[in-house]
Amino acid sequence: MNDSVSTQKDAGAAEQASAAPHTIYLKDYQPPAYRIDATELRVDIGEQSARVSASLTFERQAKNCDSLFLHGESLELISVAINDRTLAADQYKVDTKGLTLFNPPESFTLQTEVVIYPKQNTSLDGLYKSRSIYCTQCEAEGFRKITYFLDRPDVMSDFTTTIIADRASCPILLSNGNRIDSGMLEDGRHFATWHDPFKKPAYLFALVAGDLASIKDEFITQSGRKVALEIFVESKDLDKCDHAMSSLKNSMSWDEKIYGREYDLDIFMIVAVDDFNMGAMENKGLNIFNTSCVLAKPETTTDIGFQRVEAVVAHEYFHNWSGNRVTCRDWFQLSLKEGFTVYRDSCFSADMGSSTVKRVEDVSLLRAHQFPEDAGPMAHPIRPASFIEISNFYTVTIYEKGAEVVRMLANLLGPIEFRKATDLYFDRHDGQAVTTEEFVQAMADVSGRDLTQFKRWYDQAGTPQLKVTDHYHEPSRQYSLTFSQSTPATPECSDKKPFHIPVAIGLLGSAGELALKLDGEELTDLPEDNTHRVLELTQAEQTFVFNDIPEHPVPSLLRGFSAPVKLSFAYSRQDLAELMQRDSDGFNRWEASQNLALGVLDDAILAYRQGDLTEFKVDPLLLDSYRKLLNDDQLDRAMVALMLTLPSQDYIAEQYQVVEVEAIYNARRLLAKTIAKELNAELRKCLMSYDNSQPYRADADSIAARSLKNTALAYLMLEPSQADIEYCVAQFNNANNMTDEMAALSALVYSESALVGDHGKTALANFYVKWQGEALVVNQWLSLQARDPRPNALLRVEDLLQHPAFDAANPNKIRSVIGAFCMANPINFHTGLPDDSSAGYRFLADQVIALDAKNPQMAARLITPLTRWRRYSSKRGQAMRAQLERIQASAGLSGDSYEIVSKSL
Template identity: 45%
Template sequence: MRTDTAAPVRLEDYRPTDYLIDTVSLDVRLHPTATRILAELAIRPNPAGRAGAALELDGDELELVSVALDGGALAPGAYEASPSGLTLHAPPERAFRLSIETRVNPTANTKLMGLYRSSGVYCTQCEAEGFRRITYFLDRPDVMAVYTTRIEAEEAEAPVLLGNGDPVERGALPNGRHYAVWRDPHPKPCYLFALVGGKLGRVGGEIVTRSGRKVELGVYVEPGKESRAGYALDALVRSMRWDEQAFGCEYDLSVFNIVAVSDFNMGAMENKGLNIFNDKYVLASPETATDADYAAIEAIIAHEYFHNWTGNRITCRDWFQLCLKEGLTVFRDQEFSSDERSRPVKRIADVRALRAQQFAEDSGPLAHPVRPSVYREINNFYTATVYEKGAEVIRMLKTLIGPEAFKAGMDLYFHRCDGTAATIEDFLACFAEASGRDLSHFSLWYRQAGTPSVAVRTAYDAEDRTLRLDFAQSTPPTPGQTEKEPVVIPIRLGLVSAQGRGAPLKTADGRTLEDGLFVLDKTADSLTLIEVPADPVPSLLRGFSAPVRLEQELGPAELLTLFRRDEDPFNRWQAAQTYAMRLMVRAVEALRAQQPPEFDQGFAVALGELLAATDDHAFAAQVMALPSEADVARELGREIDPDAVLHARKALRSFVGQTAGDRLAQTYSRLETTGPYSPDAASAGRRSLRNAALDLLTAGDPGRGIPLAQAQFASADNMTDQIGALAILAQHPGPAREEALAAFGEHFAADPLVLDKWFGLQAAIPEAATLDRVRGLMRHPAFSLSNPNRTRALVGTFAMANLSQFHRADGAGYAFLADMVLQLDGSNPQLAARLLGAFRTWRSLEQGRRAQAETQLRRVAAKEGLSPDVSDIVTRSLA
């Protein structure tokens, strides 16, 4: 199970650990450059392991001070130590205690894994394999122990000392030092260990669980920012209440703490009782956070809290089971947000993200199954496939077996697997038992990579009033899997007429599809419906019931029927997206043939009708957000010319803005609000649609829209409206843009999180001068490559969100990113590897750009001493 080399780790090679660790006592004496950790481990042989095997403990850049067995020093030949491991050649064949003292330098730890300092605050990040950077250990998730942690520090430097579990003791020490002892009574793997020490402000609260236990809640932030932590605390309370009601999961400690830090490689971490967060997902005020920020804080607070059961109480046997906790918990946080906000709008937003991230991943060299069978660097598998597609698999499972059986399966899973390190097989067995269904075929979703395509052909017989639907599925080859088997695909469907009335779904064998569910589990199958009125339009994959590509032959009139009449909100939105996509694809073809694009007015007119008729502002805003450049590129599939894609999308946006200009202007004016800002869903929906209307209006008529955007920018009393106006101005060259950008940057010069928005807006400008602008912004006093948020905001946005400029024909965008990856690899290889993922679609580009991208990938690959993180990504990208 060791992963400190580039050798592949394979699921089929899993074997139980030879030793178990029952308790861990840590004494951590914090110091900026020489923190001392004394670990006392209660170890015993594992009956399921190899008798008499050597004890091999993992390490990473550790300095060993001492080691003792049952209180006695070990002979020099009894063990072997290096920065990457500690081996006892012949440990006792009985229970014993091993004491290990190590020394680490938190200030020099730029990898942000293990114990490090962030803006003077000591904190930890141990998932996936960071604990080995603190002390030598069996760093694998199936080794679960009870932890007691004593933390000591100078009180002036770190007045707040936090650990996992419940507080046990605290007190003063000589020489201005103090200590705190924390104990977590629940066995956990070491990746869930955490401690924090520093100067922190606190916003507190409490909750009484359904069994009557009082839980003290705390959100810790940089002093002076306590006023921006209230929404995070509120989201935590709502999450805890919801999990009790929806899943019967009650919190199990007397305290729950969240700490926000500014230097963090991830979004947040679910350590038991002590969640550590990137501060961008905690801090919010109307003046500094957008509606999207509030929604993200709510979702991520919930996600990390929900891990208390799906991840902590029940953890993963090995890292191949990562989707067991992440996919399931994403599903849970999606359900929470759907209940808190708008379920249809949340579903649309989730599918947008899935297609943008995971579908792209599935179609490139980094494709892998939801549960991979091999990896070289586990940090590179915290992917959209594991998270978002993993959640879609859970959603399909619920669709297939029904909500009652799904609830029974979850209850059985919590009961049977509590306190264990489980597998996907353990999880699915609970649902098979609860539903009485064989899920062996369904489990293929976990083993097979790639996005299936479902082709549908329809034939309506007016005389017999029957409708035949022929379905065929296929999945393209992916790395390591050239041959694909058919998977189980639940397809929710309905029929829509021009009048909007849905026909009953009666099948030829006399059944009625009450829930509209057809299951395609073969390469090809068909469904015949009877007593079908004339001219039905099939509405397929309602609610996006499976993560597949749907190939359905629908004309403009049929798409407009679905858009106007479908009772399924997702498919109404999808019909509009499909219509817009076809227009843009035709525009790309025209531009590549050096012809001007042409558009019919049907689409723009339908959008105008929606604006005039709808009260669901959030839904209408999703419809107005036309497919992105990346969406269009993904639809084209190969020989992509990003410049043609950019100009095709700009042309359609301009056409819609001109054609529906009056309706857009009326909508913008009608939705103007007064009164104090509120991040609630209804208010956020109004702002979202108002900004979307202004965006399209300005695309069609800059002379009309830019003055409105300038006025909104100047008068806005909340970040959503201010950054919305600035984003519109940023897309239109001229003095108005530069003046607004300068004013915004000056006003928020002291607020890094807001400046991240400013960096990102400029990095996304689709103009030839943007790369030079990005290089210039790297010299800004607030920018630092050592801070992951700053780097993602500027470099990451340019590479991931600016399709035309990252994929410049001259290759300069590729060279820039390769430079950044090579520069970051030595200090923060996780961040470098994630940035390198921007090359994931390089093989789908036209020949000239492919050659330029390959040159830069090979330059990265040729660098001596690459980290395992970057080496793994570049090797797979070039395979």
């Protein structure tokens, strides 16, 4: 699954969760007492309700079992029978959590019939209606809202599903697997029966019924099998599906080539719906997507949007093996499928575009969101030991840090052994629900390595801090690097044991990169490329000595971000400038640019504290380094754009014990304006060299060129000339793609220059008139305004909540306005309004409390900015804490929000 999952609790369950939340522990895991060999469903969809008939074939696995509990929520039970015999009242019990059978037989078939109400299901969990489309979302615990079942991932069953609906309103009826029957019924109704030959847990069940159009294609597998491909959307969106189809076919080819994994059904389907709590879901053979992760065309989709579609389509397709064919035993093992699959989709995206740019993007996401999570109240290992609501653990730790752990294994084993290990893993566990230990064991069995210590990455939370010192002894020509690792305390553990950390390095000398020969190594032991090595840290402190080093080098440390750690080394600014210009590792060139900028920003923040920011002078070394980047026509333009982009406000904040919001914002703004002024000629040359009339292409080179051009435009519009403004307005009015149109719009709107005048307001109004019929484009328009750093943003956000384009029930709209303001506009969120500095905090609490009653998981996700209250000044922190307390005290608080708030306080 991509992105987060949301669940909706009924009022009674929410009150119960708030009053006495129940913690679930990994240590308490027990195998299910029964397995369900076969599941037959009949889902009869009516205008006001749906009737679900289920026939489940049970087989006992435990020796003794005097009762069997089946999960079920918000179900109206009509009938219950075993082996066609209706049960007496004393043979079962029904409550708000499920159905209990007393003294069930060793083998039996359970028949139940329930009524559910998809149109009233505003949680978007289970079976619900999105506009005119009925669809499901069952991960993690949505299937229990469809029928009574052992709703846990280690119960895998053969599913046969018959869907019945009105043919006029629901001409398309879809479920998992292959369609085996269909036909007409009386009164204009029709049916379709689908069978999935691969046993799966209930969380992978899917059903779609509605009026949908589709595009079709086919894929020939490496063994010669023909697979039908079909993407279903509303008919108005048919012209936005080609990129998703191309991405799907590329994914299928890549997975065959890199992992040897072939698709296994006769058909693969994607359905796009507008009301969806996450990015997409990997249901077997029938992936259901948020429209934002399927629909793409140049006029309405930015380059980032195109790349996101490609990545999410790949992610869900790759789940067919890393998640579906081999699934997780329990939800504590969630990263087993998600971390592994994020790693796989990241490698795919790197192969489709720039590997260095992709690596920078992944690490930037990790640092901006996962590192703070590791340092906050919700810190947890990538395999948590406990949870109250599993929905709260669809986190960047599980996904992104989980992917980094798999990446470390891949780097330790090397590409050949890693491929052998994944082959062993897939073949050994095909059709099983397994644990992270079994994944790591496959790596150990193939490589012969002892990975016992490495498994601490799965059980210990926190971001290791790696401090490095060096020493050069000229007479012996020996150079040493000493590494010390430590990990701050986190809620689950204060005494951290050393991690197994791979650290990729190189050494830069005056004439280039130096050969690396560790003390004690023979020449025959050296790798073919001996200018790049991976050192393995396993102790709290270790020293590595290199021989035959002719001069004191500049070390290139943690190349490619070879481990998810915080690195500390006393680089001089001249060292960083050298790395920016000469390091062969693209990631570390970018890293050096960020660290050089951070040093200058630190100077500016100090000046702000002292009240003399107006007299501050930017270190010319940074400006000169940027100038060299802009003048080097041989560099990847996407990398130049990334290196010219200053560290984000959130990442800058991570460098300080106490976050000084105003200081960071003003220092960053001053540095950006100085760059725009001092490099004006180079930026303008970059801008003018781009041909805006060329046809749009979504390939890597074209995306890179647009990225650099629009980075230059953003800088120039900070202190624009009249010519800059005219260029920007012309780009906005004449752009043949959404990337350029949005870049120009944001530059106009965010500019503080008096010369810009009303151009921003006019452009915003014209943009909405032009695109008001395109929901995904309107979401970008909403988000742009919610992120606006200019003063009084909260007033503008409150106006957006009343705008006809905003829908408080749609997750995409919530993220575009409330989420964008509170999580991506720190200067306004933390400063509030001129007469009320806490207004942003109170606004967020109000939204959380209102949303919690409808969609607890969306509400819980929004709480995150308040949970970091300890990082701010006493006055600001206490104001944030007060809003957490207000949320906690609200009546009927869900278990989802309760867990986040209680752990934060």
